[in-house]
Amino acid sequence: DIQLTQSPSFLSASVGDRVTITCRASQDISSHLAWYQQQPGKAPKLLIFRASTRQSGVPSRFSGSESGTGFTLTIISLQPEDFATYYCQQLKSYPITFGQGTRLEIK
Amino acid sequence: EVQLVESGGGLVQPGTSLRLSCAASGFTFSDYFMTWVRQASGKGLEWVANIKEDGSEKYYADSVRGRFTISRDNAKNSLYLQIDSLKAEDTAVYYCARYFRSGNYYQDHWGQGTLVTVSS
Numbered sequence: 450d451i452q453l454t455q456s457p458s459f460l461s462a463s464v465g466d467r468v469t470i471t472c473r474a475s476q477d478i479s480s481h482l483a484w485y486q487q488q489p490g491k492a493p494k495l496l497i498f499r500a501s502t503r504q505s506g507v508p509s510r511f512s513g514s515e516s517g518t519g520f521t522l523t524i525i526s527l528q529p530e531d532f533a534t535y536y537c538q539q540l541k542s543y544p545i546t547f548g549q550g551t552r553l554e555i556k
Numbered sequence: 557e558v559q560l561v562e563s564g565g566g567l568v569q570p571g572t573s574l575r576l577s578c579a580a581s582g583f584t585f586s587d588y589f590m591t592w593v594r595q596a597s598g599k600g601l602e603w604v605a606n607i608k609e610d611g612s613e614k615y616y617a618d619s620v621r622g623r624f625t626i627s628r629d630n631a632k633n634s635l636y637l638q639i640d641s642l643k644a645e646d647t648a649v650y651y652c653a654r655y656f657r658s659g660n661y662y663q664d665h666w667g668q669g670t671l672v673t674v675s676s
Contacts, residue, residue: 483662485601492651492666493593493601499660536601540661543615545591545603 451475451539455548461556467525470551472537474518481541484513484522487534487550496535497522529555558582558665560652565670572642578635578652578667586610586630589655591663592637594648602648605637606655642674 452475462468472482480500485493495504497513500520510525524531532555537548564576578590592604605626606615614626625638635652649671653663 481661485663487601492668493663494666495662495664498656498662498664502660504662504664538601538603538663543606544617545606547601547603550600 450544451478451542451546453537453539453546453548455537455551457551458549460551460553462527462553463556464527464529466527467523468527468553470522470535470537470553472520472522472548474520474539477518478539478541480515481539482513482515482520483538483540484511485536485538486531487536489533493536524553527553558654560654560665560667562650562652562667562670565650565672567673567675568642569676570642570644570674573638573640574642574672576637576639576650576652576670576672578637580633580635580652580654583654583665585628585633589657590626590628590635591653591655592624592626592635593651593653593663593666594646595651595669596645596648599648604650607635639672642672644674646672647674648672 454473482500484497487493496507500515501513512523514521535551559581561579591606607626611628623640627636649669651669652667654665656664
């Protein structure tokens with residue numbers, strides 16, 4: 450199985466800050482990585498697919514990048530609505546796996 | 557507008573069975589793989605199962621294989637998850653999601669979830 454190691458688990462930041470969340474895959478996943486945002490009590494929302502492509506309607510302050518088996522979600526100029534939990538997901542092979550999640554809270 | 561609405565959750569006793577449903581609308585249901593994902597309270601997301609557009613291929617997480625059965629009825633635009641021999645660790649919110657698989661791969665639309673609580 451492909452393991453995804455997501456870090457940090459918890460992140461405290463202020464409105465206007467820039468934050469970075471990383472996700473490392475245990476083997477090559479050929480860019481088949483997605484990022485989701487989940488607000489408390491809500492379903493996950495797709496932000497990024499294929500490592501760096503923003504889903505339609507997602508603000509440009511969200512961006513994804515990759516370097517080998519390492520992936521990064523960057524949010525610049527944090528807005529109040531961005532404080533949520535973020536998950537990476539690999540869809541290269543079964544079983545599909547998620548990272549452990551990163552909870553982003555207001556400092 | 558794409559809509560996915562789950563139902564069928566509730567409080568159930570260990571060892572019993574339950575069938576979850578997901579009603580799809582706003583898109584051609586038979587053109588898409590579909591997915592079930594679950595989330596225990598305060599925990600992360602766990603992929604459960606996928607089913608091909610025509611139902612001919614099914615994929616399961618090891619943790620549920622043999623007890624869970626994913627199925628679909630394209631005539632009714634509905635996805636199902638049959639859960640047998642329920643265990644306490646199956647307690648979770650269960651989400652259905654549309655799985656886009658055409659060059660790129662992702663779950664782009666999710667339902668609101670249905671809560672399954674397994675307890676005596």
